[in-house]
Amino acid sequence: MKLFIRNIAILLLLISCNNDDYEIISYDNPDLVLNIPAEFPELNNSVYSNFPTKYGVELGEKLFFDKRLSTDNTISCSSCHKQENAFSDTNAIGIGIKGRVGLRNVPSIQNLAFMQVYNWDGNKRKLENQPLVPIITHEEMDSSILEVMGKLEVDETYVQLFNKTFGDKEITPERIYNSIAQYEYTLISANSKYDSVKRNEEVVFTENEAKGYQIFQEKCATCHSTELFTDQSFRNIGFPINPNTDEAGRARVTGIEEDYMRFRVPSLRNIEYTAPYGSFGQFATLKEVLDYFDNGVLYADNLDPIFKKNGNRIPLTEQEKLDLISFLKTLTDTNFIGK
Numbered sequence: 001m002k003l004f005i006r007n008i009a010i011l012l013l014l015i016s017c018n019n020d021d022y023e024i025i026s027y028d029n030p031d032l033v034l035n036i037p038a039e040f041p042e043l044n045n046s047v048y049s050n051f052p053t054k055y056g057v058e059l060g061e062k063l064f065f066d067k068r069l070s071t072d073n074t075i076s077c078s079s080c081h082k083q084e085n086a087f088s089d090t091n092a093i094g095i096g097i098k099g100r101v102g103l104r105n106v107p108s109i110q111n112l113a114f115m116q117v118y119n120w121d122g123n124k125r126k127l128e129n130q131p132l133v134p135i136i137t138h139e140e141m142d143s144s145i146l147e148v149m150g151k152l153e154v155d156e157t158y159v160q161l162f163n164k165t166f167g168d169k170e171i172t173p174e175r176i177y178n179s180i181a182q183y184e185y186t187l188i189s190a191n192s193k194y195d196s197v198k199r200n201e202e203v204v205f206t207e208n209e210a211k212g213y214q215i216f217q218e219k220c221a222t223c224h225s226t227e228l229f230t231d232q233s234f235r236n237i238g239f240p241i242n243p244n245t246d247e248a249g250r251a252r253v254t255g256i257e258e259d260y261m262r263f264r265v266p267s268l269r270n271i272e273y274t275a276p277y278g279s280f281g282q283f284a285t286l287k288e289v290l291d292y293f294d295n296g297v298l299y300a301d302n303l304d305p306i307f308k309k310n311g312n313r314i315p316l317t318e319q320e321k322l323d324l325i326s327f328l329k330t331l332t333d334t335n336f337i338g339k
Helices: 002-018 045-049 054-064 132-136 145-153 156-166 173-185 193-198 207-219 286-295 318-331
Strands: none
Touching (some): 054 173, 132 145
C-alpha cells in the first residue's frame, strides 16, 4: 500500500514537471441565501437551475455596470436601469448609444426572481434569455456577443472571475447571460413602509395612507395583486397608443389580434421613483395617470372588462386620488433604491 501511494506521488510530480502550465485552483463558490419575503410567490423555475452564487453575482454585477457591453463603450445596463429609480429610467422611452431612441419605456428591474414573464410584451420567459437583447439591438448597445467576449477575454480580472464562478477560464455567451441573471435575481425589494405595516413592526399607516389602501383594494388590486403588486397578466387598459407603427403590444409576440396593445401589468413597488408611466412614458406623474382613468380611457374591442363594466373609466374623486397616491408611496423601499 505504501509503495502504491509513493508511485502515485511520483507520477503526479512527473506530470507537474512536464507541464509548466498545469495548475489547479479550486474556489469555493457557495450559493447565496436569498431572503424570500413572506407571502411572496414561489421563485420561478429558472432560478433553481441558475441559482445565485457568491462569484456569479459578483461577475454579473460587474457586467451589469460595464459600458464595454456596448459597441462604443458608452452605455451599460445600469445606464438605463438606474438604482435610484428602482432600476428603471427617467426617460419616456429608452435611449441607447449615440442618442438612439427605442420603442418603449425602460421597465423596472426588481423582484425578477418571482416573475414568470419579462418585458412589456412578455417576449422572454427566462431571464437568462434577456441580456443578449440590449447587447445586439441597434437602438440600445448595437454590439454583438462575440465583440463583448473579445473585450472580456483580454481583461484578466474578468478571466479570473469567470474561473472563480464556473471552475475554468472559458468565457462563453451562456456564462455571460447566466451571471447577469444571477445578479438580477438578487434585486429583491420588500422593505417598504407597506411591508413594515404588514409585518406588524410598530409602524402604522397615516389616515390618508389607510384610506388610500382601502381604495386600492377596491379599485386596483384585481390587476395589481399579490405581494408583487402585479398579477403578471396582459391587458389593454386604454392608454394612449404609441405612434410608433412597430408597436402592437403583446400581439408582437403572439401574432393574435386579440392581444393588440395588451401589455404586462407592471409592479407598483417603488412606483414613486419609476416615472414616467406607461409603455412609452405617456404620463409624467401618478396624478396624471389617475386623472386619465377618472376621465375615461380609449375604447377598444379588447379593452379590459374592468373598464368596460365601468363606462371605460375608474371613477375617483380628487381626495381619493390624493389618498391613493399616499398609499402608493408607502411601497417605496428606500434601502433598495439607495436613498
